[in-house]
Amino acid sequence: MIPRALRECAQWVVWKTFIKRQGKKVKKVKMPYDPKTGKPAQVNNPLTWGTYSEACRAAYRYDGLGFVFTADDHFVGIDIDHCIDDDGHIREDAQELVDRFDSYCEKSPSGTGLHIIIAGRFKDGQRGIRKDTIEVYAQDRYFTVTGNAIHEAPVRNGQAELDELVSRIAPAVKEEKKPAAKKAEPAVLKGSDEKLLEALFQQKNGRILQALYNGEDAWTGDRSRDDLYFCWNVNFRNGNDLAQTDRIFRASGRMRDKWDEVHWSDGTTYGQRTLARSYNKR
Numbered sequence: 001m002i003p004r005a006l007r008e009c010a011q012w013v014v015w016k017t018f019i020k021r022q023g024k025k026v027k028k029v030k031m032p033y034d035p036k037t038g039k040p041a042q043v044n045n046p047l048t049w050g051t052y053s054e055a056c057r058a059a060y061r062y063d064g065l066g067f068v069f070t071a072d073d074h075f076v077g078i079d080i081d082h083c084i085d086d087d088g089h090i091r092e093d094a095q096e097l098v099d100r101f102d103s104y105c106e107k108s109p110s111g112t113g114l115h116i117i118i119a120g121r122f123k124d125g126q127r128g129i130r131k132d133t134i135e136v137y138a139q140d141r142y143f144t145v146t147g148n149a150i151h152e153a154p155v156r157n158g159q160a161e162l163d164e165l166v167s168r169i170a171p172a173v174k175e176e177k178k179p180a181a182k183k184a185e186p187a188v189l190k191g192s193d194e195k196l197l198e199a200l201f202q203q204k205n206g207r208i209l210q211a212l213y214n215g216e217d218a219w220t221g222d223r224s225r226d227d228l229y230f231c232w233n234v235n236f237r238n239g240n241d242l243a244q245t246d247r248i249f250r251a252s253g254r255m256r257d258k259w260d261e262v263h264w265s266d267g268t269t270y271g272q273r274t275l276a277r278s279y280n281k282r
Contacts, residue, residue: 001149002052003104006067006075006117008264010277012055013041013048013142014062030109032066032142035059036225043068043140046277047229064109064144067117071139072276075155076162078116079108079143081133090114090150097165098151101158105151109144116151117143118158122166131169136162189237193248196238209233215253224274227254231278242275 013032020027032041035050035058042048050058055065069075083094084107090098094114098105103118121138122129128137137143189196201210211218212230219229227249234245249255249271259271 001106001147001152002145003117003153003155005119005155006104006145007052009067009073010051011046011049011068011070011073012052013050013066013068014055014058014064015066015142015144016063030063030066030144032068033058033062036220041068041142043142045280046070047225047232064146066142067145068142069137069139072279074119074121076118076120076122076136076138076158077141077143078118078165079135079137080114080116081108081135082112083114083133084112100161101156102153103151103156103158104153105149106146107148107150109146111148114150115143115145117155118162119155120157120159120162123163129166129170134165134169136165136169190239190241193244193251196234196244197248200233200237203233205233212254213248213252227274228278230254231274232280235278235280240279242279245278246271246275 012035014035015030015032018029018031020029032043033039034041034048035055037048038058038061039048049068052065059065067075067077069077078097078101080094080097083091085091098114098116101116101118103116105114105116107113108115127139128135128141130136189199197213200206201213203209208218209230212226217223217226219226230252231245231249234248235242238244249259259274260269262268263270264273
């Protein structure tokens with residue numbers, strides 16, 4: 001039931017439910033995990049996500065699958081809580097949204113909520129908004145995915161409907177986060193490829209990066225994942241200068257014909273997708 005547009009993305013995680021106690025309050029928390037390693041996943045780190053196939057293979061050890069929304073894709077998720085009653089009837093306002101968006105929609109794991117996934121973007125760069133029982137997210141968030149579709153449709157463009165929904169609920173909903181204490185990070189380097197590589201090879205993980213540059217699969221042993229890890233590290237140091245990262249990759253021992261081969265139905269090459277996935281936020 002899960003649309004092909006989502007299955008083609010390497011933005012999948014698996015999740016487990018944990019009980020979190022805060023005083024007398026008890027809350028269920030769905031923690032995401034990397035389907036490749038079993039380690040906790042991070043919604044802003046593509047190295048901790050996997051393909052749909054990888055997530056499916058790992059799913060039997062967890063409670064379900066999850067899909068990560070990012071700033072680099074065009075997907076938006078709409079989460080409507082507690083809108084299905086014990087008899088399976090959908091609340092009127094929720095059904096109205098399902099009909100209006102006319103895009104893929106499924107029941108949440110509890111069976112009492114709905115997830116609608118559309119193609120669109122927040123115009124002001126917001127990551128997400130929420131009000132009462134409605135949450136809308138476009139990046140740095142993952143949705144549980146059940147495949148229990150109530151509206152078996154592809155992911156359709158819902159930009160106009162999204163704009164209307166946001167304008168209606170946005171005044172009271174902008175997410176506010178306390179600024180996190182910044183960790184000391186290596187400075188962004190602008191300059192020649194040679195100087196950048198020299199700095200990379202002097203990092204704590206420099207030996208691994210040098211081996212990767214030489215063409216060895218020295219991090220995970222998987223060629224594609226090691227391509228991604230190498231590009232992610234280059235982007236981290238050059239401030240996501242994708243042109244330079246592409247140039248460095250092409251000059252390295254990792255370069256092969258696959259880099260320029262089209263691997264997705266939208267005409268995207270393996271190299272273009274790897275560069276997009278390796279874009280990181282400092």
